[in-house]
Amino acid sequence: MKQFFQKKGVTLSIKVYLIDGLSYMALGLFSSLIIGLIIKTVGEQIQTLLPTVSTYLIDMGALAMGLMGPAIGVAVAYGLKAPPLVIFSALIAGAAGAPLGGPAGSFIAALIATEVGKLVSKETKVDILVTPFVTIASGFLIAAFVGPPISGGLHYFGSVIIWATEQQPIIMGIIVAVLMGWALTAPISAAAIAIMLQLDGIAAGAATIGCAAQMVGFAVSSYRENKTSGLLALGIGTSMLQVANIVKKPIIILPPTIAAVIVAPFATTIFQMTNVPEGAGMGTSGFVGQIMTFTSMGFSAVVFLKVVILHIVAPAVISLLLSEWMRKKGYIQLGDMKINTGGE
Incomplete structure (x- = not known):
């Protein structure tokens, strides 16, 4: 089992999850929520001066902020060196975690979904179906049952x-x-x-x-x-x-x-x-x-x-x-x- 986990790049290391996972989560946050908030704030500040530009900036910022969950999902999966199918599917896992558990929910859902997805990746002849399904399903379940209490506790x-x-x-x-x-x-x-x-x-x-x-x-x-x-x-x-x-x-x-x-x-x-x-x-x-x-x-x-x-x-x-x-x-x-x- 240990050799199989190593082969799949699943470390079960708290250190890796806290350092690499959180660091890449921060990149996902910055690429969506934080930069979106900055763009939206700039748009609101120039509303009277440049109303047309302001509207575009506010809409752009709101869109970026709304995509926080998917951004976290992709960022975490990329940081954990997941295969392509797992990375793309982790986007869904991160999105599932956001409305239920906020950034923490997205992070936990994406983290676990990524590690589970890595375990099944390229293990079957129908990998293009199995890997996305397992990654998305595990992320969705974690988001629904684990995300809210963890987010609430934080x-x-x-x-x-x-x-x-x-x-x-x-x-x-x-x-x-x-x-x-x-x-x-x-x-x-x-x-x-x-x-x-x-x-x-x-x-x-x-x-x-x-x-x-x-x-x-x-x-x-x-x-x-x-x-x-x-x-x-x-x-x-x-x-x-x-x-x-x-x-x-x-x-x-x-x-x-x-x-x-x-x-x-x-x-x-x-x-x-x-x-x-x-x-x-x-x-x-x-x-x-x-x-x-x-x-x-x-x-x-x-x-x-x-x-x-x-x-x-x-x-x-x-x-x-x-x-x-x-x-x-x-x-x-x-x-x-x-x-x-x-x-x-």
Whole structure:
């Protein structure tokens, strides 16, 4: 049985499912729900200025958002290296999970359907019928019976986090910021976690601070090693590029983490920064976290200034000062944060 599973590429590895599965789920989310929300938001903002263009953008965004389930299904199946028939059928599994269990339902349905589909793929002479049927049927059953309680449990946990952050904005704000920031930097998807938990309000605002602090913090702290290409790759790409360096020298994660600890209480109390689930786990990646903050708080000069200070300037200054102090003390050496960007 073990050899058969290996032959079929079914690992039954929680690590693979949490890392590869969630990472590709995030790509599916970004290619549908998140980019759709951005397009729709832009359309709504220019409604009075360009009504015709606005209508197209709103319709386009709504369509992309509505295809979240299929996008997650295909993304997860592709990430798990499924054969073509399984990938195409996983689209249906993801679609089945969305209305019953939201993003979590789509993810679970697509994940299990993909692994089951891989087991039967190319095992019969009528593979073109058996593989799609088994993949779709297993995904549909999982979506119907497992998706709703899992999604409900995640939403409940998310609501507890939101409630606790509102009751204890300083302590919980710090905890949420640090944990979500670490999730963003680790090889798992903070965006997928935020959306599955439906983080909202100041809890989502704290999560954004933590994620932004990791990205901006690493970008400026490692500038002498990585120059402009690294600044851009880490600052508006992903701090995940530092994972290998963190494993070798964990202490380098302290400057951006401490920056999150310092900034988060200001965001949850004085400035009352909020966000929506789609932006909570994005940090400064493509500036989605900032765009979604405007979606949550509205766009004004005051909000823009808050975003620039709390998401970019404060984490950058704090991380740079701490990292330079640690370099002088010998805790961080030149080359400890060097990444391979393919650029300069």
